[in-house]
Amino acid sequence: MSPNLRLYNTLTKQKELFEPLNPPFVGMYVCGPTVYGDAHLGHARAYIVFDVLFRYLQSLGYRVRYVRNITDVGHLSDEVAGEGEDRIARKAKLQQLEPMEVAQRYTDSFHADMDRLNVRHPSIEPRASGHIPEQIALVEAILRGGLAYEANGSVYFDVLKYNEHRPYGVLSGRVPEDMLAGTRDLDGQREKRNPLDFALWKNAAPEHLMRWPSPWGVGFPGWHLECSAMGAKYLGNRFDIHGGGMDLIFPHHECEIAQSQAGHRTEPAKYWLHNNMITINGQKMGRSLGNFINLNAVFSGNHALLQQAYTPMTVRFFVLQAQYRSPLDFSNEALQSAQKGYRRLMNGLRIARQLAYAPDETVAADERNRQEVNALCEGCTKGMDDDLNTAVVVANLFNLLKKINSIHTGGLQAAALGEETFNRLTTTFITFTEEILGLREEKSANPDELIVSLLELYREAKAAKEYDKVDKIRGYFKTQGLVIKDMKTGIDWAYEEG
Amino acid sequence: MSPNLRLYNTLTKQKELFEPLNPPFVGMYVCGPTVYGDAHLGHARAYIVFDVLFRYLQSLGYRVRYVRNITDVGHLSDEVAGEGEDRIARKAKLQQLEPMEVAQRYTDSFHADMDRLNVRHPSIEPRASGHIPEQIALVEAILRGGLAYEANGSVYFDVLKYNEHRPYGVLSGRVPEDMLAGTRDLDGQREKRNPLDFALWKNAAPEHLMRWPSPWGVGFPGWHLECSAMGAKYLGNRFDIHGGGMDLIFPHHECEIAQSQAGHRTEPAKYWLHNNMITINGQKMGRSLGNFINLNAVFSGNHALLQQAYTPMTVRFFVLQAQYRSPLDFSNEALQSAQKGYRRLMNGLRIARQLAYAPDETVAADERNRQEVNALCEGCTKGMDDDLNTAVVVANLFNLLKKINSIHTGGLQAAALGEETFNRLTTTFITFTEEILGLREEKSANPDELIVSLLELYREAKAAKEYDKVDKIRGYFKTQGLVIKDMKTGIDWAYEEG
Numbered sequence: 001m002s003p004n005l006r007l008y009n010t011l012t013k014q015k016e017l018f019e020p021l022n023p024p025f026v027g028m029y030v031c032g033p034t035v036y037g038d039a040h041l042g043h044a045r046a047y048i049v050f051d052v053l054f055r056y057l058q059s060l061g062y063r064v065r066y067v068r069n070i071t072d073v074g075h076l077s078d079e080v081a082g083e084g085e086d087r088i089a090r091k092a093k094l095q096q097l098e099p100m101e102v103a104q105r106y107t108d109s110f111h112a113d114m115d116r117l118n119v120r121h122p123s124i125e126p127r128a129s130g131h132i133p134e135q136i137a138l139v140e141a142i143l144r145g146g147l148a149y150e151a152n153g154s155v156y157f158d159v160l161k162y163n164e165h166r167p168y169g170v171l172s173g174r175v176p177e178d179m180l181a182g183t184r185d186l187d188g189q190r191e192k193r194n195p196l197d198f199a200l201w202k203n204a205a206p207e208h209l210m211r212w213p214s215p216w217g218v219g220f221p222g223w224h225l226e227c228s229a230m231g232a233k234y235l236g237n238r239f240d241i242h243g244g245g246m247d248l249i250f251p252h253h254e255c256e257i258a259q260s261q262a263g264h265r266t267e268p269a270k271y272w273l274h275n276n277m278i279t280i281n282g283q284k285m286g287r288s289l290g291n292f293i294n295l296n297a298v299f300s301g302n303h304a305l306l307q308q309a310y311t312p313m314t315v316r317f318f319v320l321q322a323q324y325r326s327p328l329d330f331s332n333e334a335l336q337s338a339q340k341g342y343r344r345l346m347n348g349l350r351i352a353r354q355l356a357y358a359p360d361e362t363v364a365a366d367e368r369n370r371q372e373v374n375a376l377c378e379g380c381t382k383g384m385d386d387d388l389n390t391a392v393v394v395a396n397l398f399n400l401l402k403k404i405n406s407i408h409t410g411g412l413q414a415a416a417l418g419e420e421t422f423n424r425l426t427t428t429f430i431t432f433t434e435e436i437l438g439l440r441e442e443k444s445a446n447p448d449e450l451i452v453s454l455l456e457l458y459r460e461a462k463a464a465k466e467y468d469k470v471d472k473i474r475g476y477f478k479t480q481g482l483v484i485k486d487m488k489t490g491i492d493w494a495y496e497e498g
Numbered sequence: 499m500s501p502n503l504r505l506y507n508t509l510t511k512q513k514e515l516f517e518p519l520n521p522p523f524v525g526m527y528v529c530g531p532t533v534y535g536d537a538h539l540g541h542a543r544a545y546i547v548f549d550v551l552f553r554y555l556q557s558l559g560y561r562v563r564y565v566r567n568i569t570d571v572g573h574l575s576d577e578v579a580g581e582g583e584d585r586i587a588r589k590a591k592l593q594q595l596e597p598m599e600v601a602q603r604y605t606d607s608f609h610a611d612m613d614r615l616n617v618r619h620p621s622i623e624p625r626a627s628g629h630i631p632e633q634i635a636l637v638e639a640i641l642r643g644g645l646a647y648e649a650n651g652s653v654y655f656d657v658l659k660y661n662e663h664r665p666y667g668v669l670s671g672r673v674p675e676d677m678l679a680g681t682r683d684l685d686g687q688r689e690k691r692n693p694l695d696f697a698l699w700k701n702a703a704p705e706h707l708m709r710w711p712s713p714w715g716v717g718f719p720g721w722h723l724e725c726s727a728m729g730a731k732y733l734g735n736r737f738d739i740h741g742g743g744m745d746l747i748f749p750h751h752e753c754e755i756a757q758s759q760a761g762h763r764t765e766p767a768k769y770w771l772h773n774n775m776i777t778i779n780g781q782k783m784g785r786s787l788g789n790f791i792n793l794n795a796v797f798s799g800n801h802a803l804l805q806q807a808y809t810p811m812t813v814r815f816f817v818l819q820a821q822y823r824s825p826l827d828f829s830n831e832a833l834q835s836a837q838k839g840y841r842r843l844m845n846g847l848r849i850a851r852q853l854a855y856a857p858d859e860t861v862a863a864d865e866r867n868r869q870e871v872n873a874l875c876e877g878c879t880k881g882m883d884d885d886l887n888t889a890v891v892v893a894n895l896f897n898l899l900k901k902i903n904s905i906h907t908g909g910l911q912a913a914a915l916g917e918e919t920f921n922r923l924t925t926t927f928i929t930f931t932e933e934i935l936g937l938r939e940e941k942s943a944n945p946d947e948l949i950v951s952l953l954e955l956y957r958e959a960k961a962a963k964e965y966d967k968v969d970k971i972r973g974y975f976k977t978q979g980l981v982i983k984d985m986k987t988g989i990d991w992a993y994e995e996g
Contacts, residue, residue: 065599094525235591409986444980
């Protein structure tokens with residue numbers, strides 16, 4: 001556990017020393033994806049950033065319970081919505097669109113994307129649709145406290161009444177009076193006492209496919225409610241860290257705070273962390289702007305804005321080059337530069353693993369290099385401790401890499417650093433690259449193509465009657481569980497069947 | 499859609515023509531794992547078997563909604579259970595064991611195992627804990643029908659009363675009178691009117707960690723209830739196929755039928771399918787017998803009963819060698835034989851993909867081989883249609899493989915079969931191996947080791963001053979995104995950074 005980790009708290013607008021409520025336990029909640037579409041670059045940034053925080057807290061010795069939800073309470077209607085309830089009821093269940101089938105498909109593809117990005121699985125990944133009783137109970141608690149009201153089978157949070165007791169806007173800095181001036185929200189407007197009020201429970205129209213019974217009739221929970229209910233269920237009413245993208249500060253997280261204050265009588269989280277967005281060529285990313293890039297498009301290169309495919313680890317490195325609260329602009333140049341930087345680190349990783357310390361009495365101690373290495377190692381920790389400044393960590397890793405390369409090529413002798421500093425150098429480089437930043441080797445080599453290359457060399461050796469080489473190459477195949485087949489029709493390989 | 503698919507229906511004790519209720523839709527429910535432990539060989543068999551059914555139905559053109567649940571309503575108690583409710587309540591949420599954290603860990607490892615086994619994801623994978631309102635509604639419906647009763651905050655199904663209207667035991671063939679003679683069930687015995695009655699809802703003791711409010715007090719659903727509630731929710735009250743292991747016929751599936759009849763007024767499934775178990779060296783597999791083998795042990799070889807590691811595809815082939823209702827005995831010999839058979843199929847797959855048809859007027863038609871090939875192709879379909887007899891399919895594939903090898907080595911000429919039969923041969927072999935049986939190539943070759951082999955040949959070529967070969971090998975590396983580094987300290991490779 002580090003006494004020095006400081007995190008920027010959106011709630012207090014300053015960097016604060018991280019002091020968990022119940023050390024060594026840490027409870028962390030991060031808003032997960034809405035699973036009615038594929039994950040895009042913005043999701044990659046958020047979940048990589050909080051993955052690095054998860055990894056760093058674990059490496060510091062904290063016992064972290066990391067909850068990241070799946071928002072699967074969607075608003076899909078049946079395709080025959082216009083045809084009236086009777087028609088829908090008459091259709092067999094299997095002929096109807098099933099929202100959970102859509103949600104499952106995108107949950108699976110989200111998981112696959114996160115695995116490719118080497119994002120660790122959260123401790124618990126609760127689904128909103130799976131926590132209806134908990135959400136209903138929270139609505140009831142808020143109603144009991146007098147800070148919500150029912151209207152036509154829906155329940156709304158009473159923002160102005162809440163604001164009489166506790167300020168609404170503590171997280172976003174918005175002021176209800178100012179917001180009121182600009183409201184244009186039409187949905188449910190006639191039911192609401194005030195345009196700022198938000199739905200805790202919505203009455204469901206007949207064609208709405210996700211619906212549950214409640215004390216207020218058949219309906220579905222409001223969007224903000226799930227995180228308050230699931231966070232409290234798995235982490236307690238008050239926990240350490242709540243994270244998400246900056247676009248969630250208002251209204252989502254503001255409403256979460258109001259709900260928790262009204263229903264659980266406490267601020268839900270001690271530290272609120274928000275990552276900045278990804279822009280594309282300087283523009284805000286948006287479906288309407290046509291510059292939206294899904295992760296599968298990034299990985300395949302199949303998008304008009306992409307000059308090439310970029311691997312998951314290139315994307316991960318690209319994200320971690322920047323501190324999480326800085327803007328990050330996507331461009332092919334930036335990704336190509338990230339690809340280069342990532343590969344440099346991986347070459348360093350291979351070398352760092354190969355280096356071994358050998359004491360050598362004849363080598364003079366090199367105090368300057370020793371101090372530099374120690375300062376760079378400290379720089380990695382200091383970078384993380386300074387509000388997860390991974391940009392600083394990456395810069396320190398590149399400087400450590402120079403020392404590693406220098407030892408590898410003989411410019412610097414390991415013995416000149418001394419065993420302790422040498423070990424610190426390789427361990428810090430490997431640990432921060434792999435464990436904290438979560439960058440791993442992506443094999444670019446295709447085994448099938450390598451086998452074809454070896455077969456070609458085999459063919460040449462055979463033609464030249466170089467039988468030693470022929471046997472040697474046969475041996476290489478054998479250790480791989482493969483055999484070379486010399487046939488009239490040509491030379492090929494096969495899996496050894498024996 | 500095949501007019502010939504016949505499936506053995508446990509309900510009618512005979513093979514029946516498969517006629518879905520609402521073609522082209524097919525609804526299929528299979529009981530998923532309880533996620534409080536790692537998946538073992540028995541899970542592998544069940545989920546591979548129903549994966550093959552899922553794949554076959556899809557290949558026939560059916561639109562299949564496949565639901566496979568996660569049983570996560572566990573019976574974990576807090577470790578300080580003996581210390582009384584107050585003590586538990588005083589502990590911070592994060593300090594308590596959280597059952598969902600355990601469930602999530604094993605859900606994730608189950609998914610990883612299934613992905614390794616190339617089991618396709620089901621259309622919907624509902625969690626029992628996520629469907630409490632649906633389960634409570636079903637209990638209420640059964641209570642309204644008078645076939646259940648409440649006792650001390652629990653609700654039990656009234657088996658004898660149900661049996662007055664509809665026979666209890668239709669699936670298992672058991673007779674209530676006989677069962678009564680042998681009951682020794684102690685749990686909740688004083689609350690039950692009859693020892694055969696089973697819990698629909700259980701009152702939760704304070705230390706029970708998974709608990710929800712209900713009309714009968716705080717508790718949790720009975721085990722049998724979740725499948726009835728979730729099957730109906732996603733597939734309708736009556737759907738086509740319900741599957742699971744034979745060990746689930748009684749009591750689990752028998753109780754499901756009773757629940758659906760009592761609550762939904764219908765048999766839930768038209769076809770009930772059950773796969774046989776895996777024995778180990780002729781013995782029943784069981785934790786108490788110490789012969790229980792988890793899949794990760796099989797894949798790593800790390801188990802006293804294993805002579806070696808077996809790959810996921812070897813396990814898959816081993817399972818599919820047998821028809822799903824046959825007993826299947828695990829032994830090292832059987833797995834080693836499966837490994838050999840699997841590799842033969844994969845060698846066939848590589849060759850089948852390479853073969854191309856070329857018309858040749860000078861080649862005489864070979865009617866005997868043509869007929870044989872056509873009969874073997876039909877044999878694959880007939881095997882599947884005969885209650886998923888994958889053993890027959892595999893036998894036909896091996897005979898098709900002989901023809902493929904014969905064409906490959908020149909013994910049989912493609913032109914002698916004619917284009918249509920030749921195409922049928924390769925297509926049937928590839929489709930049944932890959933799409934229906936779901937066997938895929940597992941690269942045994944390690945790219946890192948192949949690179950080391952190529953580097954060794956590079957070193958030799960350089961020493962022998964064979965510069966053509968040196969350039970050629972450098973070229974091989976370049977196409978893989980790699981560069982060869984000639985350094986004073988030796989020859990090594992690196993990722994190309996440019």
